[in-house]
Amino acid sequence: MxxxxKQARQFILIHQMIMPPRKLMGKEGVLQYIHHAGCIQFDPLNVVGYNPYLVLQSRIENFKSEYLQELLYSDRKLLDGWDKNMSIYSIEDWPYFSRYREEAYQRYGDGSSPINKxxxxxxxxxxxNGPLSSIDLNFDTMVDWSWAPTRAARAAxxxxxxxxxxxxxxxxxxxxVYDFTKKHLPSELLSLPDPNTTMEQYFEWHVKRRIKAVGLLWGRPSDAWLGIRWMKSNECIEALSRLEKKGExxxxxxxxxxxxxxxxxxxAPLLHEVLNGVDVEPQASFIAPLDNLLWDRKLIKEIFGFEYVWEVYKPVSERKYGYYVLPVLYGDRFVARFEPKFDKKIGKLNIINWWWEPDMIVSKEMEKALIQCFKQFLExxxxxxxxxxNGSILTI
Structure with missing residues (x-):
């Protein structure tokens, strides 16, 4: 088949719930997308909101950061955890990551560990005392740790x-700030065994999870496969082959x-819908640097003709664009990118620079869509x- x-772009964007953008609503919309995608990636940088906020603002009408905070720390329907690096996912996924927890205990929890005492x-x-962070504990001894020497309290x-x-x-x-898991997650959930009893089953589950996170994915090495522990390229290809034979x-x-x-x-129903032709009025959205849509940047370059590199960790002299740059989507194409900075003191969004894609023709319809997108983003x-x-590009 x-x-x-163009059809591939439409398939991915409809799957990603950003064609059209901002059609989900409230906390239920947040849950709907995370259940749909499996997980979203967390990053500690906050230029115009943390990465999860940026992911969700392009999908949730009038998204507020409180929605995610409440789902994580009040409603306890979502978890901070490790999947595609630091991530946020549903508590129902807890049993599937048993292997990660067991490996961590074997690595850090035995009697020879420097934190054992x-x-x-x-x-x-x-x-x-209840929930605590490392600064609340007076164990200031430094210990050798996996990344670098650190305080014993933090390591513990x-x-x-x-x-x-x-x-x-x-x-x-x-x-x-940490607390005991058993105080906050249901005992029935914590007692569930890992549904994947073999490593092959685990690989197949996680490969499907990554396809689901992106929508359309190939077997080539890419950042989309990061975080699937123990899986090498050949094991990914073998898992895809088994899944294809089983019709999954x-x-x-x-x-x-x-x-x-x-x-x-x-x-398959979405695939047939796209093959039969979709007619969606083009709208604009600003895409997070670590959005699920961009997890495989080689794929994005091939299908969308858009080359994106996140340059935050590059020296200034080596950057082609800027420090924290957001792609701009209009309809099924990336039309521009820009470097924003939110000045909280004066309440203004500064656009440090704006770059149109080569040969881009800006229509009146595109301009109206971008103005609407900016209004939503400011809200x-x-x-x-x-x-x-660098001078006014759009009049808001």
Missing amino acids: QLTK ILPKVREALNR LESMYYWGELIIHHKVGTRK VLRIEVEDIKYPFYILKEE YLGATGVQFN
């Missing part, structure tokens, strides 16, 4: 979190691309206006 590149004192402090709390004894109770900015994924060809793509069998930020450093 072959798709044109203080663990009873950490547990006592949590029982006595993070290790207990990795093996599942603790969860993140809440955050103060990016500082994690469907192989798709895209014009002028030699590599095959895969979708979940549940997406999301709580900004009172937008100003362009």
Whole structure:
């Protein structure tokens, strides 16, 4: 079954719930998207909101950060956890990550661990005082840790979190405050066994999860496969082959691309809808740097003709665009990118620079859609206006 590149773009964007954008509503919309995608990626940088907020503002009408905070730390329907790096996913996924917790306990929880001596004192402090962060504990001894020497208090709390004894109770900015998992998650959930009893089953489950997170995915190495522990490239290809034989994924060809793509069998109705032709009025949206849509940037370059590199960790002299740059989507094409900065003191969104894609022709319809998108984005930020450093591009 072959798709044109336009059909492939439409399939991915409809699957991603951003064609059209901002059609989900409230906390239920947040849950709907995260259940649909499996997880969204967290990153501690906050230029115009954390990455999860940026992911959700393009899909949720009048998104507010409180929606996500409440679902994580009041309603306890979502969890901070490790999947595609630091992520947010549904509590129902807890049993599927048993392997990660078991590995963490084997690595950090044995008697030879440098944190072993203080663990009873950490547990006592949590029982006595309730949720704590590392700055609330006076264990200032430095220990050699997996990334670098660090305070014993931090190493202990993070290790207990990795093996599942603790969860993140809440955050103060990016500082994690921990509490005992058993206080906040149902005992029935915590007692569930890992549904994947073999490594092959685990690979197949996680491969399907990644396809679901993106919509249309190939077997080529990419950032989309990050976080699937123990899986190498050949094991990914083997898992895809087994899933295809079992009919759990469907192989798709895209014009002028030699590599095959895969979708979940549940997406067959959407595939046929796209093949029969979709007619959606083009709208604009600003896309997060670590949006699920952009997890495989080689795929985006092939299908969308858009090359995107997140340049935050590049030296200034090596950046082609800017520090924290957001792609701009209009209809089924990326039409521009811009570097924003939110000045909270004066309540203004500053556009440091704006770059149209080559040969872009800006129609009146596109301009209206971008103005509407900016209005939504300002409301999301709580900004009172937008100003362009290099001259006004749009009148808001």
